[in-house]
Amino acid sequence: MKEVLRRYGPGLTAAIVALCAFWVVMLIVLPQLLMIDFSLRPSLPPAKLGGPEDVYTARNYVTLWNNTIHRSIFLQTIWASALVTAITFAVCYPVAYFMAQVARPKSLPLLILLLVIPFWINELLRTFAWYIILAFNGPLNLALVWLGLLDQPVRLLGSPAGVIVGMVYVYILFMVFPLYNAIESLDRNQIEAARDLGSGWLRIHRRIVIPHAKPGIAVGCIMTFMLAAGSYAVPALLGGPSSRWFTEIIYNWFFEGGNWNQGAAYAFILLVLCVGFILLMMRIFKVGLTDVAK
Amino acid sequence: MSQDIELDHVTMRFGALTAVSDVHLTIPAGEFFSFLGPSGCGKTTILRMISGFMEPTSGVIRIGGEDMSGIGPNKRPTALIFQNLALFPLMTVAENIGFGLEVRGIASADRRRRVKELLDLVALPDTADKKVTELSGGQRQRIAIARALAVEPAVLLLDEPLSALDLKLRQHMRSELRDIQKRTGVTFIYITHDQGEALTMSDRIGVMSRGVLCQVGDGRSIYDDPASAFVASFVGETNRFTGRVIAAAGGRAAIDTPAGKMVGRNPRDLREGDEAILFVRPERMVPADGAADHNIVESPVSHQEFEGAFVNVFLEPVQGRTIVVQTTNAGTSNSNGAGNPWQPGATTRITFRPEDAVVLPQSEDVS
Ligand SMILES: Nc1ncnc2c1ncn2[C@@H]1O[C@H](COP(=O)(O)OP(=O)(O)OP(=O)(O)O)[C@@H](O)[C@H]1O
Ligand SMILES: [Mg+2]
Numbered sequence: 151m152k153e154v155l156r157r158y159g160p161g162l163t164a165a166i167v168a169l170c171a172f173w174v175v176m177l178i179v180l181p182q183l184l185m186i187d188f189s190l191r192p193s194l195p196p197a198k199l200g201g202p203e204d205v206y207t208a209r210n211y212v213t214l215w216n217n218t219i220h221r222s223i224f225l226q227t228i229w230a231s232a233l234v235t236a237i238t239f240a241v242c243y244p245v246a247y248f249m250a251q252v253a254r255p256k257s258l259p260l261l262i263l264l265l266v267i268p269f270w271i272n273e274l275l276r277t278f279a280w281y282i283i284l285a286f287n288g289p290l291n292l293a294l295v296w297l298g299l300l301d302q303p304v305r306l307l308g309s310p311a312g313v314i315v316g317m318v319y320v321y322i323l324f325m326v327f328p329l330y331n332a333i334e335s336l337d338r339n340q341i342e343a344a345r346d347l348g349s350g351w352l353r354i355h356r357r358i359v360i361p362h363a364k365p366g367i368a369v370g371c372i373m374t375f376m377l378a379a380g381s382y383a384v385p386a387l388l389g390g391p392s393s394r395w396f397t398e399i400i401y402n403w404f405f406e407g408g409n410w411n412q413g414a415a416y417a418f419i420l421l422v423l424c425v426g427f428i429l430l431m432m433r434i435f436k437v438g439l440t441d442v443a444k
Numbered sequence: 445m446s447q448d449i450e451l452d453h454v455t456m457r458f459g460a461l462t463a464v465s466d467v468h469l470t471i472p473a474g475e476f477f478s479f480l481g482p483s484g485c486g487k488t489t490i491l492r493m494i495s496g497f498m499e500p501t502s503g504v505i506r507i508g509g510e511d512m513s514g515i516g517p518n519k520r521p522t523a524l525i526f527q528n529l530a531l532f533p534l535m536t537v538a539e540n541i542g543f544g545l546e547v548r549g550i551a552s553a554d555r556r557r558r559v560k561e562l563l564d565l566v567a568l569p570d571t572a573d574k575k576v577t578e579l580s581g582g583q584r585q586r587i588a589i590a591r592a593l594a595v596e597p598a599v600l601l602l603d604e605p606l607s608a609l610d611l612k613l614r615q616h617m618r619s620e621l622r623d624i625q626k627r628t629g630v631t632f633i634y635i636t637h638d639q640g641e642a643l644t645m646s647d648r649i650g651v652m653s654r655g656v657l658c659q660v661g662d663g664r665s666i667y668d669d670p671a672s673a674f675v676a677s678f679v680g681e682t683n684r685f686t687g688r689v690i691a692a693a694g695g696r697a698a699i700d701t702p703a704g705k706m707v708g709r710n711p712r713d714l715r716e717g718d719e720a721i722l723f724v725r726p727e728r729m730v731p732a733d734g735a736a737d738h739n740i741v742e743s744p745v746s747h748q749e750f751e752g753a754f755v756n757v758f759l760e761p762v763q764g765r766t767i768v769v770q771t772t773n774a775g776t777s778n779s780n781g782a783g784n785p786w787q788p789g790a791t792t793r794i795t796f797r798p799e800d801a802v803v804l805p806q807s808e809d810v811s
Binding site: 337339340342343344345346347348349350353357358361362 | 495496497516517518519522523524526528530531532534543544547548591592594595
């Protein structure tokens with residue numbers, strides 16, 4: 151802050167601070183407060199707004215508790231998002247390690263390009279691609295049958311597996327790059343020193359690489375989890391009745407049920423859950439906010 | 445069984461570049477051996493081949509008679525100390541030192557005892573629970589040594605471990621390292637481009653140039669009897685006189701230089717007509733009293749460099765050429781009066797004995 155003051159002088163500093171404050175208040179704090187306000191009021195026809203029935207109540211929150219279907223979808227969303235996060239991590243860690251420590255510097259730009267190219271395409275289109283791949287008569291089923299791994303095609307679309315696969319794919323970059331950045335900053339000599347002291351690869355990862363990459367792992371997991379839990383397109387396209395996502399229910403409350411108050415309550419619960427997840431991850435990985443911000 | 449290290453005609457190529465060229469050498473167990481050479485001459489490459497991070501293009505490395513090819517760095521009886529030490533910053537000192545023991549599945553009580561012994565050995569008994577980042581440069585150095593010694597290696601490989609330290613600490617650590625080596629009896633293979641370091645610590649030194657091991661011997665023989673022009677000029681200060689051999693007999697050679705006739709030893713049996721360089725150390729040059737037809741340099745003194753006990757006197761016989769004479773403080777003090785031959789501006793005559801100079805082929809001169 152002092153640095154900014156010294157560099158830009160009081161006038162400009164005040165302007166910068168004011169703009170930031172405006173941004174935060176108008177675009178983040180106010181809408182959220184409005185949502186919370188919504189969520190705490192009953193859904194009323196316009197005529198009764200401001201009337202005697204328009205009082206604060208926790209009823210909208212209790213709905214989730216009482217509605218067993220919604221509750222199970224909520225829990226399933228959390229569980230599936232955690233699973234997506236875990237699988238994404240398992241897929242991305244070797245890739246990130248390879249790029250950061252093994253690949254020759256010359257081939258690195260190509261590798262990154264190969265990773266990024268699919269993401270120049272819109273998320274919706276990418277998901278549609280999976281729709282085609284996972285289809286009952288699609289290439290994946292065909293390949294699995296041809297390889298003899300399956301006797302006959304299985305329904306992949308509409309199953310939780312389909313949604314999870316699609317999500318892992320969509321969010322890979324949000325995991326790879328934080329991991330890559332973290333692992334890349336590890337001095338290669340440390341890996342060699344551990345190896346020289348007799349350590350096998352498993353222990354090197356467990357004791358040297360992963361502890362060093364912790365902030366990156368935390369960031370990657372937080373981003374992936376939040377995006378997964380808040381995802382709408384992937385479950386809507388690849389999911390089915392057996393794999394509904396909590397966001398779909400929120401959507402329904404807003405745009406089909408027309409009950410904004412109820413939707414706001416559900417959305418707020420999801421937000422609290424995500425914040426809780428962030429705090430949990432930070433606790434598990436013993437990283438501070440500053441580490442994550444890096 | 446003695447764990448001698450044998451490099452059997454070891455060569456390492458990177459594409460067209462030969463980083464290590466046909467190095468053939470045996471380092472007996474318990475020796476403090478230094479590889480000395482300028483930057484890029486292949487020292488690190490040799491070390492990485494011995495520790496197992498690289499396989500030689502051709503040739504065999506044996507430790508204790510056992511062929512090491514195909515054996516990974518984690519399976520070799522070597523421990524490497526990296527130039528930047530590579531201590532594990534997220535671990536405590538004790539965890540760092542104990543890492544190699546942990547790998548070997550040694551119980552934590554035994555581990556703690558061993559760590560304590562090693563900390564005593566490197567004279568840092570109370571640092572076990574400190575973070576590595578809380579230590580000074582010299583302390584980290586010692587922790588790195590302790591960590592490497594913990595796995596009881598047959599050979600400790602050190603890649604310029606002192607280069608990051610300041611001069612005072614470096615000198616202190618030299619004797620410390622030497623001391624630890626003597627106490628543990630572990631073979632040390634030490635890499636440096638600092639000839640002072642190599643000369644003070646080593647039992648033997650191998651001088652390298654462009655991947656070739658030029659000369660192996662103890663410090664004195666390398667310094668006094670360099671086998672090539674490269675070794676003569678790389679190890680220690682020296683004065684050089686270039687010319688053609690005009691006479692060679694009885695182990696001596698005389699060469700004809702712009703400064704006059706110079707005579708020195710002729711270890712390489714140069715013949716009349718060969719292009720040669722005569723090397724003579726600054727401390728072997730003395731004031732000339734009598735007249736002679738050879739080994740006389742007459743030149744104005746340009747300036748002095750005061751080092752305390754010693755003084756380097758720079759002569760400038762011709763513009764742009766300097767000859768260094770090292771003499772003692774006592775010999776140059778101003779009390780000698782106006783006749784002092786070392787005063788800047790004075791013209792002085794110096795000489796050296798033929799046995800203190802060496803004549804070597806010019807063709808091997810690298811600089
Ligand atoms: N992995 C590698 N691939 C290609 N060339 C290499 C590799 N490692 C080393 N070299 C080359 O081999 C030569 C010797 O390198 P090396 O690191 O052994 O030198 P050094 O004597 O340790 O030098 P310094 O004192 O600067 O550390 C250098 O020219 C270097 O560029
Ligand atoms: Mg080197």
